[in-house]
Each structure stands twice: as C-alpha cells, then as structure tokens.
Amino acid sequence: MRLFLSGLRKLVRRPATFVTGGILAGLTVLIIIAIGASANQTTRPEGQAARLIITFPGAYTQILSFVLGIGGLFAVIYGAAVAGSEWNWGTLKAAVARGESRSRYMLTSFAAIGVVIAVGVLIVYGVGVVAGLIGAKIAGVSITGLGDSATLSSLPRLLARGWLGVVEEGAIGFAVATLARSQLAGIGAGIGLYFAETFARVFLPDIMKYLPFDAATAAVGGGGSFGNGGSRLVHLPADTALLVAAAWLVGSLIVVALFTERAEITG
Amino acid sequence: MTEGLALATRDLRKSYGSRLALDGLNLSVPSGVVYGFLGPNGAGKTTTMRLLTGLIHPDAGSIELLGRPFGREDRHRLFEVGALVETPSFYPFLSGRENLRALGASGAPSSRTRIEELLELVDLADRARDKVSGYSLGMKQRLGIAAALLSDPQLLLLDEPANGLDPAGIVAMRETLRRLAASGKTVFVSSHILGEVQVMVDVVGIITAGRLVREGPIKELLSDEGIVKVRVAQDELERAVMALVPLTGPELISRSGDGWLSVRIAPQRSVEVNRALAQAGIYASAISAGSDLEGLFLELTGGEDREPAA
Numbered sequence: 001m002r003l004f005l006s007g008l009r010k011l012v013r014r015p016a017t018f019v020t021g022g023i024l025a026g027l028t029v030l031i032i033i034a035i036g037a038s039a040n041q042t043t044r045p046e047g048q049a050a051r052l053i054i055t056f057p058g059a060y061t062q063i064l065s066f067v068l069g070i071g072g073l074f075a076v077i078y079g080a081a082v083a084g085s086e087w088n089w090g091t092l093k094a095a096v097a098r099g100e101s102r103s104r105y106m107l108t109s110f111a112a113i114g115v116v117i118a119v120g121v122l123i124v125y126g127v128g129v130v131a132g133l134i135g136a137k138i139a140g141v142s143i144t145g146l147g148d149s150a151t152l153s154s155l156p157r158l159l160a161r162g163w164l165g166v167v168e169e170g171a172i173g174f175a176v177a178t179l180a181r182s183q184l185a186g187i188g189a190g191i192g193l194y195f196a197e198t199f200a201r202v203f204l205p206d207i208m209k210y211l212p213f214d215a216a217t218a219a220v221g222g223g224g225s226f227g228n229g230g231s232r233l234v235h236l237p238a239d240t241a242l243l244v245a246a247a248w249l250v251g252s253l254i255v256v257a258l259f260t261e262r263a264e265i266t267g
Numbered sequence: 268m269t270e271g272l273a274l275a276t277r278d279l280r281k282s283y284g285s286r287l288a289l290d291g292l293n294l295s296v297p298s299g300v301v302y303g304f305l306g307p308n309g310a311g312k313t314t315t316m317r318l319l320t321g322l323i324h325p326d327a328g329s330i331e332l333l334g335r336p337f338g339r340e341d342r343h344r345l346f347e348v349g350a351l352v353e354t355p356s357f358y359p360f361l362s363g364r365e366n367l368r369a370l371g372a373s374g375a376p377s378s379r380t381r382i383e384e385l386l387e388l389v390d391l392a393d394r395a396r397d398k399v400s401g402y403s404l405g406m407k408q409r410l411g412i413a414a415a416l417l418s419d420p421q422l423l424l425l426d427e428p429a430n431g432l433d434p435a436g437i438v439a440m441r442e443t444l445r446r447l448a449a450s451g452k453t454v455f456v457s458s459h460i461l462g463e464v465q466v467m468v469d470v471v472g473i474i475t476a477g478r479l480v481r482e483g484p485i486k487e488l489l490s491d492e493g494i495v496k497v498r499v500a501q502d503e504l505e506r507a508v509m510a511l512v513p514l515t516g517p518e519l520i521s522r523s524g525d526g527w528l529s530v531r532i533a534p535q536r537s538v539e540v541n542r543a544l545a546q547a548g549i550y551a552s553a554i555s556a557g558s559d560l561e562g563l564f565l566e567l568t569g570g571e572d573r574e575p576a577a
Contacts (some may be wrong), residue, residue: 006372015360090356091369094414097320097352098374099345105373265322 003105007112011082020078021120028067028124029131036135054135057148060155063128065220067121068162072169072216075117076190079173082113083256084183093265103257110174110253114167121163158220161242165216168245169194171252172212178256181263205234212252215244272334273298273422273453274319279328281314281477288314290477291328296455296470301448303468303485304457307568311477312457313353316426319455320350333421346375349420351428355411359400363391363410366399367417375418385413388443404431412440423447423454429463441467465489465560475568485560492563493533495540498526498553510547514539526552 041047177186201208218241274296371377389409519531537556
C-alpha cells in the first residue's frame with residue numbers, strides 16, 4: 001500500500017500529469033466551443049451535425065466519446081512517459097537495489113496511473129460538459145435536456161467502461177516504454193501504434209476491431225469521435241469490446257511484469 | 268564459506284554477449300571494515316556492483332551477503348544492504364526530501380525521522396525542499412549517499428561515492444564511512460581515486476580484466492609495496508646501487524636521471540638504507556620513505572585503462 005500511495009504522490013507532483021490533463025482539457029474546450037460556433041450555420045449539413053453534438057442530453061454521450069477517444073492517445077503517451085522515466089532516471093534501479101520486487105514496483109506504479117486517469121477523465125469530462133453548455137449557448141441551442149434522468153443515470157456505467165478503455169490504452173503505452181526501456185522511444189512507439197491501428201482499421205476492419213485502441217473505443221458503445229473513421233467501419237459489440245479491452249489490459253501488464261522481472265538493469 | 272565475512276563471491280562470472288566482464292571473481296569482505304574495490308575502467312567494478320544489488324544476474328558462481336546466499340529469489344537480503352550504484356537516481360521534479368520518502372516506500376521500511384537525520388548527516392537539510400533538478404552533482408551525490416543509508420543497512424555498497432564532491436564533502440564522506448565501520452557496519456567502496464582510498468579503507472581488493480589480482484589489509488599490502496627514495500651525487504650513483512643491492516637485490520632498485528634512487532623496501536627500513544650508504548662512504552642529500560598504492564595498482568593492473576565494460 002505504501003508503494004501505491006507513494007506512486008500516487010509522485011504522479012500528483014509530476015509535471016507530465018498536469019501538462020497531459022491540461023492539454024486534453026484545453027483541446028476539448030476549444031473543439032467543443034468551435035463546434036458550438038459552427039453550429040450557427042444551420043443551412044449547411046455540417047452545421048446540423050454540429051448542433052446534434054451540443055444538444056443535450058445527446059451531448060453527454062457525444063462529449064464522453066470525444067474525451068475517451070482523444071484521451072486514449074494521451075493515455076498512451078502518459079503511460080509511456082511514466083514507465084520510460086523509471087528506466088531513464090534509474091529510479092527503478094534504485095528501488096530494485098533496495099530489495100523491492102520488480103514486478104510489484106511496476107504494477108503498483110501502473111495502479112497509480114489508473115487512479116490518475118480516472119480522476120483526469122472525470123475532470124476533463126466535466127470541463128467538456130461545461131464547454132458543451134457554452135457551445136450550446138453560442139449556437140442558440142436549447143439546454144432543456146440537461147437534466148434528462150435516463151441519460152444521467154447511464155453516465156456512471158459509461159464512464160466506468162470508458163475508464164477501463166483509456167486505462168487499457170495507458171497500459172499499452174506503459175508496456176511499450178517498458179520494453180523499449182526508454183521514455184522517448186516508448187512515447188514514439190505508442191503514438192505510432194495508435195495511428196497505425198487507426199489507419200489500418202480502414203483496410204482490415206475485421207481484424208482491427210480486436211486490437212487495443214479499437215476495442216477500447218468500442219467498449220463505451222458506438223465508438224469514439226476521434227479517429228472513428230466513418231460509418232462503414234465495423235466495431236465489436238460494446239460488451240465484447242469491454243472484454244477484449246480488459247484482456248489487452250491484463251496482457252499488457254503481464255508483459256510488463258515478466259519483462260521487468262527478467263530484465264538486466266544496466267542503465 | 269563466509270564466517271566473519273559480510274560479503275563473499277565465489278567464481279563469479281558474467282558476460283555481456285561475447286565480452287567477458289567478470290572471469291571468476293572471488294571477493295572476501297570482512298565484517299566491520301571499509302573495503303576499497305579498485306580497478307581500471309572496464310575492469311568489472313560496476314558489473315560487480317550490479318550483481319551484488321541484484322540488478323543483473325551472474326552466468327556462474329555465487330554471492331553471499333551478510334553470511335547468507337544471495338540469488339534471484341533472495342531480494343529480501345537487500346533489505347539489510349544500502350547501495351549507490353553508478354550515478355545517483357532521483358525524480359528531478361521532486362525535492363530531496365520527497366525523493367527519500369519515495370525511495371523509502373520501496374524495499375525495507377524507513378521512518379520520516381530517519382530521513383531528517385540523513386538530510387542533516389549529508390548537509391542537505393537546508394536544501395531538502397528544493398527540487399533535485401536544481402541540485403549540483405555533488406549535492407545529488409550526497410543525497411545518493413543518504414539514500415543508500417536509508418534503511419540503516421549492515422552492508423553499504425558505494426560505487427565511486429566521491430564523484431562530484433568538493434574537498435570538504437570528500438572529508439565529510441570519509442569520516443561518515445569510517446564512523447559506520449567503527450559501529451560494526453561494512454562499507455564496500457569502489458573507487459579510482461587511489462589517494463582517497465589509501466587514507467579511508469582497511470582492506471583493499473584490486474580487480475583487473477574481471478579477476479581479483481590482490482586482496483588484503485591495506486597496511487600489509489603497502490608494507491610489501493613500500494618505497495624509499497634517496498638522493499645522492501650523480502657520480503656516486505653506481506656505488507650507491509652496489510651498496511644497496513645486499514638489502515633488496517638489484518631488481519628492486521631503480522634510478523632516475525636527477526640523482527634519485529628508488530628502493531622498493533618497507534618504509535620502516537629506510538634507516539637500513541641510510542646506514543648501508545653511510546657505510547659505503549656515501550651521504551644522501553635527501554631521503555624519503557613511504558608507501559605507494561598507486562605503484563601497487565599500476566604494477567598489478569599493468570597501467571591499463573580500458574573502455575567501461577558496462
């Protein structure tokens with residue numbers, strides 16, 4: 001427990017935590033308000049689509065999909081940054097030399113990341129909803145659906161599913177950086193994998209729907225808005241996607257644990 | 268195999284690919300001493316440190332820490348060991364105090380009181396709230412020594428602990444390590460600063476090409492490796508050599524161009540050197556006696572200096 005709490009304290013003090021969360025929140029606000037501004041153009045089809053995004057109660061799930069979609073990319077980067085720095089800064093080495101279990105150290109570090117991601121998703125989602133209200137105000141869209149009880153009651157379940165998906169994506173970045181033993185290489189490879197899968201799913205949808213980023217997006221149902229690729233794409237059913245995402249999460253952490261246990265720490 | 272020993276290795280071997288880093292290393296480190304582990308770059312010092320702290324694993328051979336075997340499954344043995352391996356490792360965005368707390372959360376438990384004591388000990392109490400990214404190399408090194416002492420270890424493994432320290436810091440570190448040894452703890456220090464080692468350690472081990480080539484109490488090694496220098500007139504050099512040959516044999520006497528003769532003999536026998544010269548009617552204009560770890564080191568290692576093994 002002390003290792004987990006220490007991991008949490010480290011992440012709270014870490015500039016990368018605030019930079020990642022800040023950029024994600026900033027992008028969310030900018031894009032949603034831009035959507036609100038463009039929703040004024042009611043005579044164009046794009047304007048009609050934009051109105052749907054900021055019209056409550058549908059806006060709740062639209063904004064959540066957006067936050068989880070783009071949040072996945074940030075989670076990959078964040079996971080890779082945290083894992084890679086343990087190797088780059090030699091802090092894993094220092095802990096191992098004190099007799100700490102290698103796999104326990106890395107897994108508790110990731111558990112702390114999971115908590116930070118949960119808090120981050122909640123905050124950014126809250127900011128996104130506020131931005132949605134502002135966007136609706138700009139577009140002159142009614143917000144009477146804001147208190148829709150059916151949508152509000154489904155939000156905790158959707159947030160929990162989304163959190164698991166984003167944590168799975170963070171685990172992919174964490175595993176890649178662990179294998180690379182490097183912060184930069186981990187971030188680079190993690191981003192590369194994210195976009196490679198995004199583009200590859202256009203051509204190989206039947207295979208790609210089982211891959212980590214697609215499964216994470218599909219786990220909330222309906223897919224995310226970032227890199228969704230269009231309506232022709234096939235996603236797994238939400239419950240199946242959730243199981244696949246959980247499998248990727250567990251698999252990534254097993255890779256981290258096995259690799260760290262066997263690695264020769266020479267840096 | 269290790270009664271009375273804090274640390275022992277037997278036939279320790281380690282390769283990195285095709286390159287042999289350790290070739291049957293046999294160390295015997297007695298309890299309660301400061302042990303100096305010397306060797307040229309690439310001799311295998313850091314590889315040994317990594318093996319002793321479980322960062323890497325040997326291809327063959329065995330390690331005993333504090334009288335008990337240390338293998339892959341024995342990480343708990345390190346709860347009684349403090350280590351500073353290579354450069355000090357810290358989170359740059361945390362303060363010195365926070366780094367010690369973070370490190371204290373892993374391995375053996377350590378208290379907040381202990382952290383404050385150590386910050387005082389390494390003279391960082393005033394800067395304990397500053398981020399480590401703003402620390403100088405010497406400050407990081409001192410924090411690294413504090414980190415190694417965090418769990419009040421019985422065995423301390425320090426890799427080049429004087430790196431980056433200013434003269435006052437080196438003296439303080441030396442006094443700290445001597446004090447620890449006096450309290451019954453064992454300090455294993457790898458270093459290439461021979462002058463520092465000579466005044467600090469009780470026992471020395473010299474490694475080259477992955478093998479231990481000499482080990483023993485430093486006083487004994489240096490008495491074997493004593494040197495007496497005498498200065499005589501240039502035209503009396505030949506006669507002086509002849510007068511000294513009965514004491515040491517010709518192979519232990521060397522001459523330099525400026526009238527100095529170097530005689531490899533225990534320093535306390537300098538009076539015999541002086542007497543032999545006087546009996547031959549030669550009066551030295553200068554005489555000095557001492558021991559030379561550097562000479563011993565260069566003799567044993569062949570003065571080699573390779574690229575680091577790892």
